[in-house]
Amino acid sequence: MSTPYAKLPAWADYGLIPFINLLVSFAVAGLVVLLVGENPFHAAVILVDGAFGSGTGIAYTLYYATNFIFTGLAVAVAFHCGLFNIGGEGQAYIAGLGVGLVCLAFDHILPWWLTFPLAILGAALAGALWALIPAYLQAKRGSHIVITTIMFNFIAASAMVYLLVGPLKPRGAMAPQTRQLVEGAQLPKLGWLLQEFGLTVRPSAPLNLSFLLALVMAFVVWVIVWRTKLGYEIRTMGFSSKAARYAGISETRIIIVTMLISGALAGMMALNPIMGDQHNVSLDFVSGAGFVGIAVALMGRSHPAGIVPAAILFGMLYQGGAELAFEMPNISRDMIVIIQGLVILFAGALEHMFRPWVQAVFASFSPRSVGIAPSKAEGA
Amino acid sequence: MEFFEALINILNSTIRVSVPLLLACLAGLYSERAGIFDIGLEGKMLAGAFAGAAAAAVYGSAWVGLGAAVLVSVALALVHGFASITHRGNQIVSGVAINFIAAGSTIILGQAWFNQGGRTPSLTADGRFGAIDLPFADALQDVPVIGQIYSGLLSGHTLLAYVAFLAVPFTWWVLFRTRFGLRMRAVGENPAAVDTAGISVAWLRYRAVICTGVLTGLAGCYMALSQNAGFVKDMTAGRGYIALAALIFAKWKPVPAMFACLLFGFLDALSIRLQGTPLPIVGKVPVQFMQALPYILTVILLAGFIGKAIPPRAGGVPYVKER
């Protein structure tokens, strides 16, 4: 028998349940830590300390969060249209080409604040283009976008490897990466902002201007999805394609536009490592951010107000995880992939698993909060 | 004839390469026919490969490895089942989650247990399934054409390869000649009809999902114990997704699925053969292009035909009793 979804007060729905899902994810991850032979609580302490215990740590955390805000927004926009864009990884990778070409062309000629907007365009265009073919195939041929975007991730990897060991690599160099970019393509760091709050931040900390761009884009996404005609059409399509057809919304157009926006957002992620930190385009600079974006979008319920904190949480995992890898060599970055998977599982597929128990607790303390008149709760 | 020998070689490679695809494809068939969309074939194969290789290395026995592979894959399949069936969650999200969990766990546990950078120790002959020579393969070897086909192409594969191809008619028989198959197909088309007939929709779907687990376990085991001599990180490299595309291409039928997987296998084997060889007009093709070829082909496949394939009607939709 189907359990009608129990009513809960709004704060429990949007705060408590996601928090419980998160807790369970960490508990299961803790089990894996145990299996590896380490102490999960000790690991957790190192994690949090590494992420927030110092100004430099915070800078790194926010630097990683920047990546995840972009990719999380990308996945979220697609979700609103009912599409699952798993291709963020590939879209961001190819965007590296867009950013790289702009920077390599202009870094000797223009100041960074002119190169930057051009690079944003380059990133967005490249990412959008990489999403275009899967979008078109879904819209026109019904080809499942999940499979095509996964395939495009693999194709992107092959393409970028080819370019980075070949045409883009400076002659005579060994490493598969472009030449270093000079000042005209280097974004200013933001460590000084944190220092205003009395924290010490190492000058090499990678937090840079693209973090602010990410926050701006979060706001822009909110405006687009909830305050524009386009966003209204996207949400309509996401909820009911029949209603969208009735309302005169062209399915093909909306799917393609949504995926272009999604690809563009994922592409912008490339600006952070390339222009903000490493100052080159190197192999695998995306390193999984596209996939983390999925977990971030699910945790954040596809809303920018949820995505930013979720991105910071995963930034914490990345930064804290780096510290952890020093102290506990058995726990590498791949632990984060596991946690990411668990978050996706609990926040995405099992999101209502704990609802009945939470509702029972609420009902016993305060029946009215779940919509039951007190007399009925006692008598029935 | 040299050309004929080369052909036999390529076809031989085709068979070897197709086996994990075929097993994964049949695995997906059970789930999807019952209405559960499973994008987690990749993760289950990977986890099965790791478990199989780890167990085989530790216990020095291929059979132990096989058992471990199947157990682990079935466990992951049950997680997917739990999320999709009991909790009616989004099946794609659940599958994606399992893929990540498998990817991360296999590396971390591999490193922690074996300390070889994420791989399992190389397996000795005990830990692998050996080649099986069909009767008279030796004697017939020199007979022109038939002998070459028999001993060069059909004979000499490992156990799981034969199992994979036998699984095709077996699956057909289960689907179309047994009560279980009838009910399974029904639950993928109209679960309400099954429910009102007094059959448990959930139990039926769980059984389908368990079948998927078993077959993906076999697929992973084949990759780690037969194709390779151990587990290497990310060794499935997207095969689980390609198997899914083959399944859609085959319109969810067992025999076309076999041909679809053989086709992919053939193209894969051909591309390995041609690596480094200059092609007419195009010249030398970059190795990365060859690596990307199976994925490009999958997209082309999905673009060309899928618009017309009709999946099981209730596929991917959690079953909720109407009020």
Added chain:
Amino acid sequence: MAEAAIELVGINKSFGTVRANRDINLVIERGTILGIVGENGAGKSTLMSILYGFYQADSGEIKVGGKPVAIKTPNDAIALGIGMVHQHFMLVENFTVIENIILGAEHEPLLKKSIAKARSELERLEREYGLEVDPDAVVEELPVGLQQRVEILKALYRGAEILILDEPTGVLTPPEADHLFRILRQLKEQGKTIVLITHKLREIMAITDTVSVMRQGTVVATRETAQTTVEELAELMVGRRVLLRVEKGEARPGAVKLSVRNLTVRDSRGVTMVSDVSFDVRGGEIVGIAGVAGNGQSELIEAISGIRRAVSGNVLLDGKAIDVIGHADPGELRDRGLAHVPEDRHHVGLVLAFEENENSMLGYHDKPQYLQGPFLKIDAVRDDAKRKIEKFDIRPPDCRLRTANFSGGNQQKIVLARELEQDPGVLIVGQPTRGVDVGAIEFIHKQLIAMRDRGKAVLLISVELDEIRSLSDRILVMFDGRVVGERGPDASEGELGLLMAGVENREAAE
């Protein structure tokens, strides 16, 4: 005296805070036909689902043949001889008839033997009850009437002695319904007990021995059918006197606003659903299209309103053509004054997850009153929604509430308000009162008459013949994709019924 076939004592069932069944006591005598009537949401289907083991009652007792029983699953019900024929058929469309019948009752793990055994049993049943159907036909290729036979055979194959039929005639033409009743009478003569759930009072009078009326979860009355009337039953159903006919003045038709010529529409499988249909709708009149569901009415209005492509034909809106074959755009049609209240408000007319104000502009979201460049003017949207809520008495009057939380009648009002307030020249309405409570029905009917009186052209599609006859100034009957006749609103139900069944009147005078 034989014990009652079934006795329900004190049945209670709640879903969350909704009490679907409230202290129900019901006796079903063996060898009789009991009718259960009630409006949508009265609790009839829930009660029968409990009897069939689909749900469990929260409290109460079920007795079969005098003995208390526990029915936890449909299997238990089947074992007790209870069979159910559902409103929406529980058939696997791409299976054959015989595969559908044996599903769940295969008796053997291997199919070959099961099917062989079933075949002979099936032949016997078909002959005995007049339920002929080709066992090897694929279900999705059968007409609806035959599909229903398969449903009945399924129950009989499992040895049902008590047969529950849930709204069986919704998809049948009047002659098919008559045939069904003949079969039911025959089953009764053979000693079977039948429970008929329906909201069609005329059927109750035609075939049942007793009738129980349900309202808001309880049984409010039980009568011998021979001793009651349609009017009494209607009043019991609703709890007050019901106006079965809406009051309206004379129609004053003006110029032709919608002109359909030789329209042909095929569905996604290539089956012709609308075949060379032509008619006009003038301003100031309501044209009602009568017909059993599935005879092309849905596809007809989908083609006219731009949701579905037609194969050939012309449609003129205010004298200008609509490109029904190529690129008809519902948005463009709205701009030209064509409004459409769709048949399916849950999946087409509304987005249930949206707030009420968001649905209040669905389809009109690109109108300048709501937009500032690419941005939505949220205040304008909400104020407009509030205005409509007040005018149409939509409850609860909260434009920020999720649409799924409104009742069926209020949801329909949201759709109606939206379409009517755009002051269209032509209004197409499909099943306007399906799943709507009686109070809202009266309101909606009055609104449609008001539109007509303001000179608008109204095209009405409904499977409820009463509604068509009550509202329409002209009635067109569709059967098998064609318009088979046109009548005035005084046409008798018998006459319309024959047309709906495809029987042409040779002498219209008779």
